[in-house]
Amino acid sequence: xxxxxxxxxxxxxxxxxxxxxxxxxxxxxxxxxxxxxxxxxxxxxxxxxxxxxxxxxxxxxxxxxxxxxxxxxxxxxxxxxxxxxxxxxxxxxxxxxxxxxxxxxxxxxx
Numbered sequence: 001x002x003x004x005x006x007x008x009x010x011x012x013x014x015x016x017x018x019x020x021x022x023x024x025x026x027x028x029x030x031x032x033x034x035x036x037x038x039x040x041x042x043x044x045x046x047x048x049x050x051x052x053x054x055x056x057x058x059x060x061x062x063x064x065x066x067x068x069x070x071x072x073x074x075x076x077x078x079x080x081x082x083x084x085x086x087x088x089x090x091x092x093x094x095x096x097x098x099x100x101x102x103x104x105x106x107x108x109x110x
Contacts, residue, residue: 002029004038013042017076024084025058031091037061042076058083060091067094 004022006013025038038060045053056079059068069086073079 002026002036002038004040006040006042008042009044011042011044013076017042020077021080024080028060028084028087028091031088032060032062032095034063040080045072054079056080056083058087060087062091062094064094064098067091 002025004025006018006021021040021042025040028038029036038058041057043055043057045055047053053072053074054076055070055072056076057068057070058080059066067087067090069083069090071079071082071086073082
């Protein structure tokens with residue numbers, strides 16, 4: 001189960017974008033089997049009146065701390081895709097660490 005909170009800073013995000021983000025971020029639940037709370041912040045980067053870059057900040061509250069990523073791109077969709085890829089690796093690493101510390105399965109190399 002993943003609780004996702006999306007906040008658009010200084011603009012209104014349309015429902016299509018919100019649905020896309022919820023779909024992508026909820027897939028991270030596959031890599032961590034506990035309850036996870038996700039906070040997504042969407043921002044526009046001010047470049048002096050030119051085309052604005054989009055900034056996404058994704059924070060996942062997992063047992064034992066936070067896993068977070070910040071990406072800048074031309075579109076929110078590409079920034080979310082890049083963040084989800086990065087967070088996937090971080091969640092797998094975090095899960096491996098917690099299993100090692102909690103007496104979970106360990107891999108022995110001979």
